Amino acid sequence: MSIHKTAATPGTEREHALALLRQMLLIRRFEEKSAELYSAGKIRGFLHLYIGEEAVAVGTMQALTKEDAVVATYREHGQALARGLPAGKIMAEMYGKANGCSRGRGGSMHLFDAGRRFYGGYAIVAGGLPVAVGLALADKLQERQAVTACFFGDGAVAEGEFHESLNLATLWRLPVLFLCENNLYGMGTSLEQSESQTDIHLKAQNYNMLAEAVDGMDVLAVESATQRAVAQVRRGDGPYFLELRTYRYRAHSMSDPELYRSKEEVAQWRGRDPISLFDAYLRGQGMLDDVELKALEADVANDIDWAVAEAEKGEWEPVADLERDVYAGVAA
Ligand SMILES: Cc1ncc(C[n+]2csc(CCOP(=O)(O)OP(=O)(O)O)c2C)c(N)n1
Ligand SMILES: [Mg+2]
Known part of the structure; x- marks a missing residue:
């Protein structure tokens, strides 16, 4: 592990490191709260938790600028x-309220914020890949210096869209950063049961792009690999592929009895919890102590309280808006 400063979190090395830790804690506590609110019936529909995979989102995002998608x-x-x-x-x-980022129409699976170039949230496995290729094509044609970062699971590899997207991205030398979150399972099916080649980055290499596997539990390894990859994509020679090896500690969704994996396997991966690993590293470097951690946790808890208060006080969309954004008419 070694710490790199980035534009996303300027300041000293220690400030940068604590910002990474804070972001991972925010995600973890936000999701623990979401699970609680789902059980209380406040959040409905589907809910897929990311707990265990925080280092992937936090590490990768450090290498992107606000112009990137x-x-x-x-x-x-x-x-x-x-x-x-x-x-x-x-x-x-997630409450379905009108002050939500998708006006309460998308829910947990369809978070969207065009202003931040955050283009979803896709419920269809591999559905985001062609969209990412299209965004990158638009950026390239309009000569914008942006990279499109596209996250997807190991399950997406079995879809035709995965292969079509990788092929076109190389062929047209598009600025796409493919980020495969390999957590070893697609719902209840293990990668070993579904893929003849389980080293996913090797599949990407077949499409003539640079591809490598990264320890997705180590936030600093993720960050530095992504910085290298993004720098390469920005050179204009085409896409880059990272296979981030990670694990989800919770069930696939809120209605999954988890009969497909052993408690021992989960416990083994919990031993490499990305937050605990980074916490131990920072203490070893003299950058974190109990007082600092307590302050970070309190700060994050405030953010979560504020988030729940926003959701509670939000309004439901009025019934009069029911047909808003519905484009299909009834044939005469
Ligand atoms: C095209 C398509 N087929 C099937 C499903 C049902 N489905 C939902 S999640 C999922 C597993 C996907 O696993 P993976 O891509 O590894 O992502 P993870 O849930 O592990 O993050 C499946 C098969 C779907 N949403 N879309
Ligand atoms: Mg998976």
């Missing part, structure tokens, strides 16, 4: 928070 999946609270969407707008969205 982001496309994510239905497990995207972490990316949205790390991109800077206000926690209150995300929570209000």
Whole structure:
């Protein structure tokens, strides 16, 4: 592990490191609260938690600027928070309130914020990849110096859109950063049961792009690999692919009895919890102590309280707006 300062979090090395820790804690506490609110019936529909994968969203996002675009999946609270969407707008969205980032029409799986170039939130597995390729094509044609970062799971590899998107991105030398969150499972199916080649970055290399695997539990490893990859993409020679090896500690969604993996396996990965790992590293460097951690946790808890208050006080969209954004008419 070594700390790199970036434009996203300027300041001293220690300030940068604490900002990374704070972002990971914010995601973790936000999601723990979301699970609680889901059980209380405040959040409905689907809810897919990112707990265990925080280092991926936080580490990658450090290498992006506000001109860059982001496309994510239905497990995207972490990316949205790390991109800077206000926690209150995300929570209000999950409540289905009109002050949510998608006006309460998208819910947990469809967070969106065009102003921050955060283009979803896709419920369809691999659905975001062609969108990312299209965004990058538009940026290239309009000569904007932007990179499109596209997150997707290991499950997306089985979809035709994955292969079509990688192929076109190389062929047209598009500025896409493909970020595969390999958490070893697509719902209840393990990668080993579904793929003949489980080293996913090797598949990407077949499309003639630079690709590598990264320890997705180590926020600093993720950050430095992404910085290298983004620098390469910005050179204009085409896409780059990172396979981020990670693990989700919670079930696939809120209605999953988790019969497909052993408690021992989960415990083993919990031993490499990205937050605990980074906490231990920072203490070893003399950059963190109990007092500092307590202050960070209190600060994050304030943000979560504020987010829930925003969602609680938000209004429901009026019934009169029911047909707003509905484009199809009834045939005469
Ligand atoms: C095209 C399509 N097929 C099936 C589904 C049902 N489905 C929802 S999540 C999921 C698993 C995806 O796993 P992965 O891409 O590894 O992401 P993870 O949930 O592990 O983050 C599946 C099959 C879907 N949403 N879209
Ligand atoms: Mg997966």
